[in-house]
Structures are given as C-alpha cells and as structure tokens.
Amino acid sequence: MPDGPLIVQSDKTLLLEVDHEQAAACRRAIAPFAELERAPEHVHTYRLTPLGLWNARAAGHDAEQVVDTLLEYSRYPVPHALLVDVAETMSRYGRLQLVAHPVHGLVLHALDPAVLAEVLRSKRTSGLLGERIDATDVVVHPSQRGHLKQVLVKLGWPAEDLAGYVDGEAHAISLAQDGWTMRPYQEQAVDSFFHGGSGVVVLPCGAGKTIVGAGAMARSSTTTLILVTNTVSARQWRDELIRRTSLTEDEIGEYSGARKEIRPVTIATYQVLTLKRKGMYPHLELLDARDWGLVVYDEVHLLPAPVFRMTADLQARRRLGLTATLVREDGREDEVFSLIGPKRFDAPWKDIEAQGYVAPAECVEVRLTLPDTARMTYATAEPEERYRLAATAPGKNRVVESLVARHRGEPTLVIGQYLDQLHELAEHLGADLITGETPVRERQRLFDAFRTGEISTLVVSKVANFSIDLPEAAVAIQVSGSFGSRQEEAQRLGRIMRPKADGRTAHFYTVVARDTVDQDFAAHRQRFLAEQGYAYTIVDAEDLEQGSTGQRV
DNA sequence: TATACTGAAA
DNA sequence: TATAGTTCAGTATA
Numbered sequence: 162m163p164d165g166p167l168i169v170q171s172d173k174t175l176l177l178e179v180d181h182e183q184a185a186a187c188r189r190a191i192a193p194f195a196e197l198e199r200a201p202e203h204v205h206t207y208r209l210t211p212l213g214l215w216n217a218r219a220a221g222h223d224a225e226q227v228v229d230t231l232l233e234y235s236r237y238p239v240p241h242a243l244l245v246d247v248a249e250t251m252s253r254y255g256r257l258q259l260v261a262h263p264v265h266g267l268v269l270h271a272l273d274p275a276v277l278a279e280v281l282r283s284k285r286t287s288g289l290l291g292e293r294i295d296a297t298d299v300v301v302h303p304s305q306r307g308h309l310k311q312v313l314v315k316l317g318w319p320a321e322d323l324a325g326y327v328d329g330e331a332h333a334i335s336l337a338q339d340g341w342t343m344r345p346y347q348e349q350a351v352d353s354f355f356h357g358g359s360g361v362v363v364l365p366c367g368a369g370k371t372i373v374g375a376g377a378m379a380r381s382s383t384t385t386l387i388l389v390t391n392t393v394s395a396r397q398w399r400d401e402l403i404r405r406t407s408l409t410e411d412e413i414g415e416y417s418g419a420r421k422e423i424r425p426v427t428i429a430t431y432q433v434l435t436l437k438r439k440g441m442y443p444h445l446e447l448l449d450a451r452d453w454g455l456v457v458y459d460e461v462h463l464l465p466a467p468v469f470r471m472t473a474d475l476q477a478r479r480r481l482g483l484t485a486t487l488v489r490e491d492g493r494e495d496e497v498f499s500l501i502g503p504k505r506f507d508a509p510w511k512d513i514e515a516q517g518y519v520a521p522a523e524c525v526e527v528r529l530t531l532p533d534t535a536r537m538t539y540a541t542a543e544p545e546e547r548y549r550l551a552a553t554a555p556g557k558n559r560v561v562e563s564l565v566a567r568h569r570g571e572p573t574l575v576i577g578q579y580l581d582q583l584h585e586l587a588e589h590l591g592a593d594l595i596t597g598e599t600p601v602r603e604r605q606r607l608f609d610a611f612r613t614g615e616i617s618t619l620v621v622s623k624v625a626n627f628s629i630d631l632p633e634a635a636v637a638i639q640v641s642g643s644f645g646s647r648q649e650e651a652q653r654l655g656r657i658m659r660p661k662a663d664g665r666t667a668h669f670y671t672v673v674a675r676d677t678v679d680q681d682f683a684a685h686r687q688r689f690l691a692e693q694g695y696a697y698t699i700v701d702a703e704d705l706e707q708g709s710t711g712q713r714v
Numbered sequence: 715t716a717t718a719c720t721g722a723a724a
Numbered sequence: 725t726a727t728a729g730t731t732c733a734g735t736a737t738a
Contacts, residue, residue: 391730418731432730437724465724545725578727597729600718623728644725718737724730 167191167234171243174198175207175231187234188694189509193217194227196488200691201684212495214247215254215319219357219503224248255321257313259306265294267301267324269309276318285312307473310499319499326358326479329383329454332425335407336379343376344369344518350506351376354481360502361461361482365510365693366655367519370483371401374457377481378426379406383454386447387428388468390460392417393601395428397630398459402426416447423450435467442467448475458482461501462489462648469493472500485655486648486689510693519658520635522667524695526683527564528675529556529702539677551677552641553582558589560672560702564638565590565618567705568668572611573636575620576653578643586640587620596622626652632659639671645685654690672702 166181175195177184180203188205194217195207217227228244256276262268271277274296280286281299289309291300301309306324313320336343343351350362350373364370378385389395395415402408414424417433433444448471456475458464461482464472472480482501487494513519531539531554539550565573577583580596587594593607593616604624610616611631626649634657643649650671657667673683687697 430730433732435724436731438732467724548725549727580728626729643727716738718735720735721733723732 165234165236167231168237169231169235169239169243171240173209173243173246175209177205177207179203179205183234185694188692190230190234192509192692193220193222193507197688197692200688205691209243209247211250211253211317212314212498214250216498216504218251218254219321219360220505220507224251227251253317254319257318257320259301259310259320259322259324261324262294262298262300265292265298265300267303267306268294269299269301269320271297280313280316280318283312283316285316303477304474306476307500310476311473311496314495314499322358322476322502324477327452327454327477329381329478330425330452331382331454332384332412333407334379334382334385334426336375337405337407341405343372344516346506346508346513346516346518347373347376350508351380353506355380357502357505359480360505361484361487361497362505363484363487363507365508365513365519365658366485366652367658367660368508368513369518370459370485371398372405374398374459374481374483375402375405377457378402378455381455381479384425384451385427385455385457386451386453387426387457388431388434388459389428390463391430391432392419394459395430398428416444423447425451427451431463431465431468434471435465437467442471445471453478455479455481458501460484461497462487464493464497464501466493469496469500476500486651488647488689510690510695517660517664520660520665520667522654522658522669522695524654524669524687524690524697525671526687526697526699527560527670527672527702527705528680528699529554529560529672530675531556531677536676539674548644548678548682549579551674551679553579554674554679556702557582557640557672557674558586560705561586561638561640562589563705564636564670564672568636570617571635571668572614572631572633573618573638574625574631574634574656575618575638575640576622576625576642576656577620577639578623578641580622582641583620583622590618590620592616592618592620594620594622595624597624599624625656630659631656633661634659634667635661635665636668637670639669641679642671642682642686645682647686647689650686651689654695671697 166178166184166187168176194213195209196213198208199206227247231239256272258270260268260270289305293299310320362373395417399413412425414422414427416427416429456478462484480501514521542550595604595607611619637657639653654669671683673679
C-alpha cells in the first residue's frame with residue numbers, strides 16, 4: 162500500500178501516523194505483537210520486541226500474519242532483514258517443549274537438537290537439568306520447572322509448557338445462574354485460558370475480571386488459591402464469589418493480616434505471603450496447605466519479586482493472572498511471561514466500551530503555567546526535589562476548584578500522591594479525605610456516603626489506586642502520581658469506568674505544571690491509555706474558566 | 715480478655 | 725527517583 166499509515170524501520174520501531182484514515186485499523190492490527198513506546202501528537206512509535214512476538218505466537222498468531230500486517234499497512238517497502246528477524250524470533254517460541262514423559266517424568270524436549278545443545282552449553286541451565294536421555298530430550302527436576310522457563314526466556318528460547326497440571330483436590334463450584342450470564346468476552350477469556358492451560362487475561366478496569374476468575378474456578382471445580390493485593394480487595398472477591406457462584410461463606414477463607422483461614426477457596430494477600438521474619442517466610446506453608454488445583458493472581462502486574470520466586474515452585478498448578486495492564490516500569494514483564502504464562506486473552510478497552518460494558522471516558526490534560534517565582538524555585542531545586550515541587554504547585558488548587566465547579570453535582574474523585582497536598586486540597590474544597598491512615602471504619606463510612614450521593618467530592622491518596630468499588634464516580638482529577646507509572650494512570654482511569662445508569666461519559670483530568678518534569682511524567686503515564694485508543698485533549702489552565710475546549714491530540 | 719493505638723519493617 | 729500503604733508486634737486502655 163503506497164499511502165499506508167505505518168513506517169516500518171529496520172531498528173524495529175514502527176511509526177504510526179495518527180491522523181491517517183487507516184490509523185485505527187492499523188493500531189488494532191499491530192496491537193497483538195507491538196508495544197507502544199511514545200505517543201506525542203502526530204506520530205506514535207511502536208516497538209517490536211521478542212516478548213511481544215512470543216506473546217502473539219502463544220496466542221496463535223504466526224509469523225506470516227505478522228509479516229502480512231506489516232506489509233499491508235506500511236507506506237514504504239519493509240526492510241527485508243526485519244521480516245526475516247520477525248520470522249526467526251517467532252519461530253524460536255516452542256522449539257523447546259516441556260513435556261510429561263511416561264518414564265522420566267518432566268522432560269525438556271527439543272524439536273531441534275542444535276537448540277538443545279546450545280541451551281545445555283549455557284552455564285545458566287547447569288543446575289536445572291538432569292540426565293540426558295537422547296539427542297533431543299533431557300530430564301528436568303519438577304521443582305526447577307519455573308526457573309528453567311525463566312532462564313530459557315532469557316536465553317531467547319522460550320519453552321512451550323505442555324507438561325500439564327496436577328488436578329488438585331476437586332471441589333464443586335458452579336456459577337449462580339439466576340438470570341445472569343457471563344458476558345461474551347468473559348466466556349472467551351475463560352475459554353482461552355483453559356485452552357492454553359496457564360496464562361494472563363488482560364481486561365480493562367471495571368470489565369469484570371473477578372467474573373473471569375469465578376468462571377475459571379467453576380470450569381476447573383477444584384480448590385483454589387486467590388492472591389490479591391490487599392485486604393479490601395480480598396473482601397470484594399469473597400462477596401463477588403458468594404454472589405456469583407455456588408460457594409458459600411463457609412467455603413471461602415481469608416488469609417490476611419487479620420485472619421488466617423484456610424478453606425477450599427482461600428483468598429490471601431501478597432503482603433502476608435511475602436512477609437519476611439528473621440530471613441524466613443513464615444506464611445509460605447499456605448502454598449502447600451492444600452492440593453490447590455488453581456491459583457489466581459489478581460493484579461498480576463503487581464507481583465512482587467518474592468512471589469515470583471515462590472511461583473517458580475508452583476508450576477504444576479494451573480495459574481491464572483488477571484490484570485488491566487501488563488506493563489510494569491521495572492521491566493519484569495518477562496517474568497510474568499515465563500512464570501504465570503503468556504497472554505491468553507486481551508480485549509481492547511475501546512471494544513469493551515463500544516459494547517457498553519464500560520463507560521466512555523474523555524481524558525484531558527490541564528497545563529498550568531507556574532508563576533515566575535515558582536519557576537525560579539523549580540529551576541534551582543535539586544533534581545530529586547523537582548517532581549514534588551512541580552507536582553504540588555500551589556496553583557493546582559484553583560484549577561481543581563474550577564474543575565470541581567464545572568462538574569458540580571457529579572460524583573468526583575480528586576486523586577494525588579502527596580499527603581500534604583491532599584490535606585490542603587481537601588481543606589480548600591471543603592471535602593473529605595481518605596488516606597492510608599484513615600481507619601477502615603471511616604473509609605467505609607465515606608465510601609458509603611459517596612455511593613449514596615450524600616458526599617459528591619472525595620479527596621483520595623494512593624489507597625484508591627486499586628480495587629475500590631465506587632460505581633457512581635464519574636469524574637476523576639489527578640493532581641500528582643508516582644513518577645511515570647503507566648499502570649497507575651490506567652488504574653485511576655479505571656475508578657470512573659463503571660457504566661453510569663444514564664450512559665454518561667466519564668471525565669478524567671490530569672493537572673500538570675507546564676515545562677516541568679511533571680509534564681514529562683504525565684506524558685509517560687499516558688502511553689498505555691494512548692495505546693488503548695484514549696486521546697488526551699490538552700487544555701490551558703487559564704482557558705479553563707472561559708470554557709475553551711483546547712486542541713485534540 | 716478484647717480492642718485501640720503506635721512504631722518498625724520490607 | 726521517593727513516597728505512601730500494609731502488616732505485625734508491642735504497649736496501653738477498658
């Protein structure tokens with residue numbers, strides 16, 4: 162195609178012209194295998210990575226499809242070397258297989274003896290492999306299954322794990338069918354997960370990931386261990402499971418800081434599992450406390466390093482990872498890939514929105530020009546103080562005030578990172594504030610008041626990043642965030658994406674100080690959502706009160 | 715004996 | 725990059 166929207170370069174970057182009429186179709190076509198790297202106004206940069214290509218491969222795409230997609234949308238002839246490279250990278254996935262051998266147990270089987278020879282020569286596999294059976298097979302100690310997969314990914318030969326799983330202890334679980342059924346994409350996600358065995362399901366916030374978990378549990382009907390980020394989330398899982406499945410309160414245990422119950426379905430927090438005392442992990446026994454048939458990782462992108470290590474030992478059990486965003490800022494995506502599994506299902510956020518299951522959202526970046534004195538302070542500040550200085554610029558108070566006024570009557574969340582700033586804002590707005598030090602009872606009271614509409618504005622800290630369920634929230638105003646965290650941005654947008662009763666559009670504002678690191682971090686944070694098709698409108702803070710709409714990006 | 719508060723840890 | 729949230733254990737309170 163001579164006028165395609167895509168420029169494919171030999172350094173493995175893909176440049177997408179955003180205003181091209183085929184841009185949307187192209188974005189959709191390359192999404193399964195390319196990662197968005199930068200998203201300024203006119204040209205978005207995607208990158209081809211081995212991990213992206215292997216995920217696509219695991220999802221059933223072959224190299225031919227990827228090559229065809231590139232050729233179809235490319236404006237210029239595609240570098241031949243790049244096409245060869247794509248084909249070679251993709252063909253690396255699955256040349257090694259982990260299989261169950263009737264005599265030798267777990268075996269690493271190579272479709273190509275040379276690959277096995279190369280892998281065996283590496284020092285990194287030395288402690289992980291046992292006896293060599295023949296030219297294409299070598300024994301793997303079952304306890305090294307996860308470590309081996311990690312090493313193989315790093316060596317560039319990701320193994321396809323076909324060794325299967327222990328059944329686990331059977332436990333009858335069915336979905337409660339009182340006039341309610343899973344949504345089509347949830348069914349598909351469960352199917353894809355089961356077909357693949359282990360892996361990750363990526364769905365937007367508010368799209369019902371818990372239901373996918375429940376569906377997987379019903380399908381396997383085994384004892385299940387669910388790992389979640391915090392106690393509040395654990396309670397929400399329990400309530401949802403009681404509502405949506407045949408499980409009763411007695412069958413569901415909570416293993417958290419507060420309680421230590423072990424039941425056929427046990428919900429545990431990452432925190433308690435990774436608690437370290439005197440160099441020991443006293444709660445690790447939970448993993449062996451029962452013969453779990455399924456392990457569910459909620460918010461799998463947050464898995465801390467110790468849980469990765471523990472998970473390496475759990476490879477014989479089915480593992481389902483759930484997340485809204487697989488991206489992490491610490492570059493551990495490959496560990497999720499090798500230890501939980503490849504991406505099994507991924508629905509573009511805009512598709513779910515089009516089906517009406519999440520609310521449409523409009524994202525606006527409000528830029529505030531710092532007064533001269535503040536700019537001088539900023540310019541002379543130490544680099545490590547700069548973000549805080551810019552992010553907590555006093556001028557933001559007025560901007561937030563006018564945004565709240567603009568949406569008067571709509572349930573509004575003001576979200577920030579710095580407690581001082583939030584205290585000040587809460588006072589300014591005459592609104593209530595929820596932070597980590599707010600007692601659970603008080604949080605509950607405020608959330609309830611917010612849900613019923615008694616309170617229309619709530620100022621919240623990082624506590625609101627995850628899993629708080631405020632269906633009615635329609636407006637979010639972000640004043641500061643964790644540096645450039647893409648997944649935090651996605652989670653915060655997620656707070657307002659529950660569909661509204663009247664189908665209203667949700668509004669997401671991010672207030673940044675112009676020409677500072679605050680603006681740079683904001684740009685980085687927005688990348689993931691840009692990849693999902695959310696365009697940020699940029700508005701000048703001074704124009705805000707005059708009702709200008711700004712320019713679309 | 716149960717519950718509330720505080721500080722430390724990773 | 726630093727900050728904030730979470731949990732646990734020790735101490736105070738009723």
